Amino acid sequence: MAHEGLCLKSESQISGLMYPKLGMMLDYILRQQPKLLESSETREQNLVFPSNTYVVMIKFLLKCFESELEQNKYLEGSSEIMSSVKTFCSILEHSMSFEGSVELHVNASKALLIIGSHMPEVSYY
Secondary structure, eight states: OHHHHHSOOOTTTTTTOOOOOHHHHHHHHHHHOGGGGTOSSGGGSOOSSOHHHHHHHHHHHHHHHHHHHHHOGGGGGOHHHHHHHHHHHHHHHHHTSTTSOHHHHHHHHHHHHHHHHHOTTOOOO
16 A cells, blocks of 8 residues: 555546555554643644655545545444544644644644544544
């Protein structure tokens, strides 16, 4: 899958790809960099990764989220996906740091809107 993601193909050519579950990917990322969830005043802190890394990570995690919902429509209210989505939202909030690029802020905002449109009951605060 990583190789497929690096190739420049249209969405229709790679539609058969199976993305991992959002929770599994978040667990992996947080094991590699636990500082992503440590911040309390996220807007004033430095980013853990460069903006470009966040952009790619957000796009991939969003694909995992959408793929998981497509495969299992009944998951929208499950506690498993809710927990993963709340963690994803924490990462998205952290990426909105003042240090972040405009592209990063756009992608994080877009991801929050997509999550909110699928799961309006997710109350992050």
